[in-house]
Amino acid sequence: MENIFDVIIVGAGAVGCAIARELSKYELKVAVLEKESDVAAGTSGRNSAVVHAGFNNKPGSLMAKFCVQGNLGFEKICRELSVPYKKTGKLVVAFEESDIQGIEKLMEAGRKNGTPGLELIGAEEVKKLEPHVGGIAAMFSKNTAITNPFIYTVALAENAVVNGVKFYLEAEVRGISKKDGVFRVKSAKGNFFSRYLINSAGLYSDKIAFMAGEPGYKIYPCRGQYYILDKRTRDYLKMPVYPVPRPGIGGLGVHLTPTMEGNILIGPSAEYIKTKSDYGVTKDVMKQLFKEAKELLPPLSLKHVIRSYSGIRSKIVGPKVGGFGDFIIEESYKVQGLINLIGIESPGLTSSIPISRMVRDIIGSKEELVEKREFINERKGILEFRELPIEDKARLIKECPDYGEIVCRCEGITRKEILDAINNPLGVKTLAGIKYRARAMMGRCQGGYCLTRIVDILTNEYGILPEEITVRGKNSRMFTGKVK
Numbered sequence: 001m002e003n004i005f006d007v008i009i010v011g012a013g014a015v016g017c018a019i020a021r022e023l024s025k026y027e028l029k030v031a032v033l034e035k036e037s038d039v040a041a042g043t044s045g046r047n048s049a050v051v052h053a054g055f056n057n058k059p060g061s062l063m064a065k066f067c068v069q070g071n072l073g074f075e076k077i078c079r080e081l082s083v084p085y086k087k088t089g090k091l092v093v094a095f096e097e098s099d100i101q102g103i104e105k106l107m108e109a110g111r112k113n114g115t116p117g118l119e120l121i122g123a124e125e126v127k128k129l130e131p132h133v134g135g136i137a138a139m140f141s142k143n144t145a146i147t148n149p150f151i152y153t154v155a156l157a158e159n160a161v162v163n164g165v166k167f168y169l170e171a172e173v174r175g176i177s178k179k180d181g182v183f184r185v186k187s188a189k190g191n192f193f194s195r196y197l198i199n200s201a202g203l204y205s206d207k208i209a210f211m212a213g214e215p216g217y218k219i220y221p222c223r224g225q226y227y228i229l230d231k232r233t234r235d236y237l238k239m240p241v242y243p244v245p246r247p248g249i250g251g252l253g254v255h256l257t258p259t260m261e262g263n264i265l266i267g268p269s270a271e272y273i274k275t276k277s278d279y280g281v282t283k284d285v286m287k288q289l290f291k292e293a294k295e296l297l298p299p300l301s302l303k304h305v306i307r308s309y310s311g312i313r314s315k316i317v318g319p320k321v322g323g324f325g326d327f328i329i330e331e332s333y334k335v336q337g338l339i340n341l342i343g344i345e346s347p348g349l350t351s352s353i354p355i356s357r358m359v360r361d362i363i364g365s366k367e368e369l370v371e372k373r374e375f376i377n378e379r380k381g382i383l384e385f386r387e388l389p390i391e392d393k394a395r396l397i398k399e400c401p402d403y404g405e406i407v408c409r410c411e412g413i414t415r416k417e418i419l420d421a422i423n424n425p426l427g428v429k430t431l432a433g434i435k436y437r438a439r440a441m442m443g444r445c446q447g448g449y450c451l452t453r454i455v456d457i458l459t460n461e462y463g464i465l466p467e468e469i470t471v472r473g474k475n476s477r478m479f480t481g482k483v484k
């Protein structure tokens, strides 16, 4: 039987993919089962994309330890895997005297957690760093950075694939049993068998644990809504700007975050919801978001908004308790070989590499792990043509004329980049997959111009009928048939 592995990982978010990559360094047969049509389809593709520095987390917690470690190693992993990364720094701004106490608390937590580079600065220095931001003082965190969480997750997955890990997309796990030390995992893509089962299913990790015989966990979904602003706002903000956190249900407060691509994110809100798949945005919350964002950055206007989205936190603390829990990463006492990752909310993206090492160590404490001699630790991403000097562009167009055709005008994406995005190592051919890999359809017109051109490329180059093209896999066909 071919579906026999040493390790099965359920969930291809940033954490599942980091674990896959970490385990691919060893002589292990590893599979990742993901219910969606691409990686990063859950929370990992729907967050603030901040590489946190570790002062927000409770001293002594796993969150604090892994956030600081993750932050310190993030630049290196991004360099190795060709992932966008920018050490912007971050401001936590005080608007009233009482906020200063809040800042002192953060600095104290940062000191205990080992966060380097924290500094209390006055209003004048705030103005120098961010001329459009008000406030009477702020904490400046030198080590905070931003990244692209989708590309980060794709890069980890692609590097894992190159090193032998098998990814199965649209392979929802529907049942788990264990006999004679072997897990039998029933999925939408058939049955899989393994000695270890790693439950990295984010919002659904309680459900996977339950299926595997560990019923004690509960995840409370807590939604965060966002606005995305046009790149015309890029000069308003150089770094993430947060208010001083106030006690509440467990977010960091509505903040402003520049993206790697030059947009600004406003959000997230924090509201407990009933359904784990409810990615909607709501009028009242969005109105409040904009109001709070404008207090932080007065020049903002609603005309800058190009899109909205939401992400859902996997909380282990319910609305009555509020605040943050801690990451739970442990082997089940009841079901040997089942490693559960529960409550991986923020800073889970930042902490993904240290989390993956902890999972490796749990396995390593049970059996000897033999390092692969031929492990490849680097990955090349899609060349960003728009960022190159004119001479390099001219040379590339000569070498490959597909660089000479701009398909997405808003973002300046060439036909060659679209082709590279379609030919990805995971075999994803959805429109969302192309969009997030190549940045096409992400500009002001949101695909109004380039969508049909991308469809032409897919149909002509790959022999796919328009009716077969989906936005995000099953049940999301773009076209139903010809109109003329």
Ligand SMILES: Cc1cc2nc3c(=O)[nH]c(=O)nc-3n(C[C@H](O)[C@H](O)[C@H](O)COP(=O)(O)OP(=O)(O)OC[C@H]3O[C@@H](n4cnc5c(N)ncnc54)[C@H](O)[C@@H]3O)c2cc1C
Residues within 6 Å of the ligand: 010, 011, 012, 013, 014, 015, 016, 017, 033, 034, 035, 036, 039, 040, 041, 042, 043, 044, 045, 046, 047, 048, 049, 050, 051, 052, 171, 172, 173, 174, 200, 201, 202, 203, 204, 208, 223, 224, 225, 268, 311, 312, 313, 314, 344, 345, 346, 347, 348, 349, 350, 351
């Ligand atoms: C609003 C918001 C803002 C955030 N901002 C930040 C930030 O700035 N910095 C930071 O460090 N962290 C941030 N986080 C946290 C971070 O995004 C998460 O901690 C991280 O993405 C969790 O990754 P994951 O792999 O555990 O979960 P996910 O990305 O959710 O992955 C779990 C995967 O499991 C799959 N799955 C579920 N059930 C099944 C099944 N039955 N079969 C197969 N597959 C299944 C899902 O489809 C999903 O792809 C934020 C989170 C939110 C919600």
